[in-house]
Amino acid sequence: MSDTTGPGSATGRSATPDVTLTPLGGAGTSVLVDTGYARVLVDCGASPDLAAFDASMLDAVVLTHAHPQHADGLAALVRNGFAGSLIATPYTLRMADIGLRDALLTQRENEGPAAVAERAHTRTGHGPALPEDDPARVAVAVAALGVGHEFGDPMVIAPGIACTLHRAGHALGSAWVHLDLGSAGTVAISGDLGRHRHPLLRHPEPFTHADTVLVEAAYGEGRRPASDDRDHLAHVVFTTLDHGGTVLVPAGPVDHIATVLFELARLRRVGCLPGGVPVCFDGPTGLASVGVWRDALLARDPELHDSVLDAGFGAFDVGSLTEVRTARPVRHASGAAGGILIAGPHHGDGGRAGRHLRELLPDPRNAVLLQGRSPVGTAAHALARGATEVRIGKDVVPVRARIAHLPGMTTHADAAEIIEWLGRGTEPAMTYVVHGSPGARLALRNRIRDTLDWNAEIPTPDTSLVLPATAR
Numbered sequence: 001m002s003d004t005t006g007p008g009s010a011t012g013r014s015a016t017p018d019v020t021l022t023p024l025g026g027a028g029t030s031v032l033v034d035t036g037y038a039r040v041l042v043d044c045g046a047s048p049d050l051a052a053f054d055a056s057m058l059d060a061v062v063l064t065h066a067h068p069q070h071a072d073g074l075a076a077l078v079r080n081g082f083a084g085s086l087i088a089t090p091y092t093l094r095m096a097d098i099g100l101r102d103a104l105l106t107q108r109e110n111e112g113p114a115a116v117a118e119r120a121h122t123r124t125g126h127g128p129a130l131p132e133d134d135p136a137r138v139a140v141a142v143a144a145l146g147v148g149h150e151f152g153d154p155m156v157i158a159p160g161i162a163c164t165l166h167r168a169g170h171a172l173g174s175a176w177v178h179l180d181l182g183s184a185g186t187v188a189i190s191g192d193l194g195r196h197r198h199p200l201l202r203h204p205e206p207f208t209h210a211d212t213v214l215v216e217a218a219y220g221e222g223r224r225p226a227s228d229d230r231d232h233l234a235h236v237v238f239t240t241l242d243h244g245g246t247v248l249v250p251a252g253p254v255d256h257i258a259t260v261l262f263e264l265a266r267l268r269r270v271g272c273l274p275g276g277v278p279v280c281f282d283g284p285t286g287l288a289s290v291g292v293w294r295d296a297l298l299a300r301d302p303e304l305h306d307s308v309l310d311a312g313f314g315a316f317d318v319g320s321l322t323e324v325r326t327a328r329p330v331r332h333a334s335g336a337a338g339g340i341l342i343a344g345p346h347h348g349d350g351g352r353a354g355r356h357l358r359e360l361l362p363d364p365r366n367a368v369l370l371q372g373r374s375p376v377g378t379a380a381h382a383l384a385r386g387a388t389e390v391r392i393g394k395d396v397v398p399v400r401a402r403i404a405h406l407p408g409m410t411t412h413a414d415a416a417e418i419i420e421w422l423g424r425g426t427e428p429a430m431t432y433v434v435h436g437s438p439g440a441r442l443a444l445r446n447r448i449r450d451t452l453d454w455n456a457e458i459p460t461p462d463t464s465l466v467l468p469a470t471a472r
Contacts, residue, residue, distance in 0.1 A: 019184040020464040021214065023434050024049040029069045031189055031214055031434075034464075035181055038158035042177055042189050046073040056081030059158035061145075062165075063088035064191025065174035066095035066254045068345070069435075072103050074142045083145070087157055089165060090148040091173025091301075094292050097143045099254040102285040102344065104135030106351040151175065151205075160184075167303060169194030169204040170411050171254070172296060178210060185211035185467060188428075192216055192435075193413035193421055199262050200293075200308050200315070204413070206424030212467055213428045217436030218373075219414040220444030229406035233263060234272045236367050236404040237340070241277055244338045245365035245401075250353040250380055252344035253285040256371070258293045259411060260342055261316040268318055273340075281323045282343040282352040290316060338365075346371070348379035354392045361390070366401040372410035376437075415444055419451050431456040432465065 017036025024030040025047030033040045041061045044050065045068070055077045063071055063086065074086070074096065088096065149155055149165055157163045160182050165175035170192040179187045188210035196203045207213070240247050249260050267273040281287065293316065300309050308315050318340075343352040357379060360366040374380035382390045384405040389398050413421065422431070431454050433445045441458050448456040459465055 019467045022464040043070040044073040045069045060085045065171040071096045085147045086145040089173040093146040095254045098285045101139045102253045166205040169201045188213045190215045209426045213431045217441045217444040218412045220440035229408040238272045240367040247340045247367045249342045249369045250346045250348045253289045264318045278320045278339040279318045287323045347374040361397050361401045364400045370405045
């Protein structure tokens with residue numbers, strides 16, 4: 001591993017250039033692959049690295065899935081000159097469009113017209129003059145670059161680079177990526193891997209082979225069983241509604257809503273969610289994302305578990321399901337008798353979830369359900385750690401509502417499942433552990449070394465990794 005030129009440089013293009021991989025965004029949720037003849041970005045999470053990036057130099061972007069940490073930099077990338085192909089499965093492209101529209105609308109709501117105008121004035125100038133105050137047109141410009149790519153079909157996406165997507169089982173349409181760089185060898189990039197007991201999706205296709213592997217470590221140090229959290233969820237929902245309170249579930253529109261609805265539908269079947277209790281989305285994109293899942297059900301997509309296919313639309317049947325298209329206070333969204341409100345973002349800072357937290361947290365009749373983990377420094381992270389007050393924007397809000405943290409209700413693979421995924425394949429020359437907290441990455445690196453006896457390292461953020469000579 002050694003330093004090379006940074007991600008925005010055009011130097012070093014010799015007859016036999018080094019082939020480099022550069023994890024971007026601190027946690028490594030995006031990876032720049034540079035062969036010297038072509039550049040491909042795998043995933044596109046918003047980060048300072050990409051904010052001033054001359055994206056016109058990119059041949060293609062590959063999305064493993066549409067969750068924000070992996071896709072919310074797409075608008076900035078197009079504004080900065082990206083005009084290549086956006087490669088992903090068809091479901092991921094649809095979810096990415098939904099998520100991008102929601103994120104742009106939320107950004108506009110949070111910032112106001114003055115901030116939008118200032119950002120437009122200070123843009124880098126690399127790309128087209130897309131209107132900053134028109135989320136729909138920005139989303140259309142991004143969607144126009146999309147190229148649907150099915151699992152298992154090799155596709156040349158740039159000079160000398162072929163890509164194959166394999167089912168990752170984390171989100172509908174999610175994939176891990178295998179890149180064939182010709183004489184430079186092969187690279188596998190895991191994206192986010194799904195857990196074996198994902199409530200809706202089949203488990204990931206196992207890793208097979210690659211000279212170099214970049215693997216995620218979001219839950220690299222372990223996870224508690226989801227069954228414990230499901231019991232907790234049932235108790236909190238039933239008691240909160242019984243007292244006339246409102247249950248807030250911070251969740252973005254991309255896939256998180258489907259898993260929330262699936263769990264609520266289960267509670268309805270067992271009587272913990274009484275009939276007539278309203279379930280509301282606050283935002284213009286929630287039902288659109290549910291529509292993508294319903295299309296997958298109609299098509300009997302092989303990503304879905306047989307039990308989900310057999311349940312059909314009943315898998316998401318929560319009774320009264322509505323969408324609120326304004327940011328009105330929660331009492332108007334779910335009614336005075338209490339109800340369930342789903343609003344993004346999942347970490348609770350800003351957006352509609354932030355506004356509802358201000359309204360709900362001071363009242364002990366209410367409850368907030370937090371699934372999985374949230375980034376350090378966010379409102380959801382503070383709430384999960386037992387904070388008695390949280391800062392939301394400029395406000396400090398007292399916490400009197402019940403906080404139900406459900407860390408096991410996640411669709412991420414844990415360390416044992418990641419090790420199993422890797423261990424099905426042949427040993428690579430090097431495995432790099434990316435995307436996760438420092439502790440999670442360290443734990444997974446040590447487990448790979450101890451369990452598989454493989455070479456494994458944690459790359460320094462934003463440092464280019466030269467592919468080992470054995471891969472060339």
